[in-house]
Structure formats: C-alpha cells, structure tokens
Amino acid sequence: MSELNQNTDFLYPFIEGSEHDADSLLVDLAASARGKAEVSARLQQASLDEWRDQLHAAGAEMADRFARGGRLYTFGNGGSSTDAATLASLFCRPARGRAVPAWSLAADQAVMTALGNDVGFELIFSRQVIAHSRPVDIAIGLSTSGNSEDLIRAFTEAKKRGLLTIGFAGHDGGAMATSPDLDYCFTIRSQSIHRIQESQALVGFELWSIVQELTRRRVADTLAGSPDTLSGSNAGGTS
C-alpha cells in the first residue's frame, strides 16, 4: 500500500498537501482550545472576585427563604435555559449536600407551548410565576444579553409578588443590570456568549455553595440548641 502511494503520489499532490495541512490544523485547533479555556478560566475568576460580596448577600437571603419553605424557579432562553435547568438540578438534586425545591420553568413543553401559543412568548415565564409562586420563593433568570423580554417580564412579576429576584447577565448587563425589579444582577463582563455562559455556570455554582454552607451552619446551630434560628419546615425544622 505504502509502496503504491510512493509511486503515485506525484499524480495526486492534493492528497499529500492536505495531509500536512490536517496535521497543522490539528495543532492550531488544540492551541486555540487551550487559549480559549485560559480566557474562560480568567473570566471565571474575575467574575467570582467582582461579585463575591453580593453572592454572599444573595446566598444569605436564599438560605433564609429555603429555611422558610421557599422554592426556586430558574429560567432562560436557548442554551441559557439548559444552564438554568442545570442550576435547578444542582439545588434540587445535588451530588452532595442538602436538596431544596427547585425547577426550571422551561422544562415542561406542554406549558411552554401553551403559553407561547396562547398569550405570547414574552409571557412564558411570567405566567408561570403567577401560577406557582408565593412571596417566600426565589426567581433566578439567566440571559447573556440581559435584555430578554420574557425574563424581564418574569422578574417584574416576581418582584411584584415579593419573590427574591436574581439575574445572571452578560456583556454590560443590558436592561437586567439597571432594572429595579432585580434584587441582584451578576453580570459577566465579556462579549462572548460562550465565555459568559461558562462563567455564569461557575458563579451559579458558587451561589449554591454559599447557600449550602449557610444552611449547614443554620442546622448545626439548631441542633446545638438554639431552636429559634430554624423557623421553616424545609430545612429539617420542627415547626
């Protein structure tokens, strides 16, 4: 086979040429992957650093609400809807730690298509907030632009009903960054939708970690004999 190739290569210069190009392309691709990963890691660290204090403040409010029986609703569009679902799973089915009630508002195709078809796409999340929520609950919306109309409408509805409202945005934060309907808005300062989503995932994980730690401490305090720190039912309470 190789002998045949050697004898006929001159007839097909394209074959030999493309082979070398594939090798150099692979080298370029690997370098590109590692370069982008480095950018992503730096953005993740910068985001955690920028939002550290606010993440702790938001986490404390969330832990308090979960302790009082609150539930978490997450939402987003496209890839962000899947990241919202991953975040909801992290809260309700964590690989370790306490589970708390949480679900993604994009998970049910019947509800999504019913609302989208009957009342309009911009209302797919806000209508569910109306249907499901109580004032003790929490709404977390993820958008890379910060301008998604369906999220903005959901935050407005959630805020009106007393929910804790938390946004994850990108670029300059868009409308979410300045909206009075958001209690917290964690903006990832990048122009790349991919890098924004990768940082939103880690910042969301950090928020979960903080809630877990505060919940653990709250329960530990209670078990050590200060029952008034635990007032709800969902964190293993006594009431």
Added chain:
Amino acid sequence: MTSTGERVELIGEDLGDDLASASLALARRFHAGATLWVVSPQWEPHAHHVAVEFVHPVVMGKRALPSVALVEADPVAQARVATRPGDVILAVASADDPQVREVMRRAPAWGADTIWIGFGPRPQAGSADHVLWVPSDDPMVPATGRFVLLYHLLWELTHVCFEHPGLLTEKAEDCADEDCADEVCVTCSDEGRLGEVVLPPESAFTSALVRTATGEEAVDVTLVGEVAANDLLLVHAGTAITRLDDLPGASR
C-alpha cells in the same frame, strides 16, 4: 466554596489534542451529511445544550447543523432507531452509566462515530472514538461549567474546520495510512464487523436480518446458535462467528 487564587487549568495538553481530533472528525461527518445525536441520562440539560448549540449557533453567520437531544427513558432504543450510518452520537455521562455504555458498545453496528464527554474514572480504552475527559473526581464537576466549556469548544473548533474545505474529506487520508489494508481476511477480503440482530431467523434454515455499519443484511447464524433481537454479533463473510453478549461482563 471556590477559593481565590487557585488556578485550575481547564484544558490540559492531552484534552486539547483530543478536542482537536474530535472536532475535525465531527466536521468531516457533518460535511458528509451526519446528524449529531446527544444523550445524557444523568444530566439531561447538557444534552439539550449541545443540540441547541449546533442547531441555532450563537455566532451570526455560522451554519445550522442537525443535532438532536435523545432524552427519552430508554436512550439505547431511541438512539438505535434514530441513528443512520455516518451519524455521530455524543454522550455526556460518567464512564459507569449503563445506558451510555450500551449506546457506545452498539454504535459501531449502527455505523455511528462516538464522542464521550465526562469526568472521573475514564471509560475503557476503545469505548468511544473520541473521549473528552475532565481529569477530576469531584462529583460537582457537571454543575461547574466544565462540560459547557468542552462542548462550546467542540462547536467552535468544528466550525473552524469548515473553513478548511480541502480537509473535510476523510478518504484522502485514510488510504494514505499504511495500516489501511489491515484486519481484512486474505481469503474473502471481508473483515469481522459488529452486527446487531434486527430479526432472528424464522426457522433453522433461514438467515437472521442483521444490522451492520453498512446497512441491513442476511446473516447465517448457525455457528452461534439461537439469537434474539438486539443481540450483538461479530459478522464475517455473511456468517456470524461470535455472539458478543456471550462475553464476560456484557449485558444485552
């Protein structure tokens, strides 16, 4: 909680190389008309994220590519009926996921290439055509964005490959490979191919209908005895020579 100053290298040298070759292979398959099927029984949202990434690119001007998340209760059955020769199956799953292991084991009989993204202990060598593995045992890895980074990069690099149309045809390279002619029987020029039983023989005198990478064909199963639908066979020159489900550790 994540500590400050701790620099994690998200993509090491090996993983970067694996991503590069997986991307070129995937681009070539798409170029030839493949659909990308995605399974993630443990982390369904990741399957949806991969599919939406390819179908509706976030970067303006990049072409939409066929990709579908298979998230029904039985992804093996779903992938079996969905997959056509030349397609690609991507799994986001740990190495011990029983359903994904079945999908990966059967994919060669369906004619599909496989990409396996995960973390923790690696799958056995050869379990998938491309293994993109996060070198960490932390059970929280699936929720930290590291898988998201991996399939984002897979998408980005795949589209880079489309800018090199001269490299999107596999044949030129495969036949330049010196091992090209290996593993073929010198007598009948056929090789041992993985097949999955579609229909068992109706009687001892008829053949079974078996699916292999090249399509469905009649196969004499006399040597391996009774077979049932979905049994995996090694097919050589129109005859089943081994039943893979008989091998230790295998499950149907």
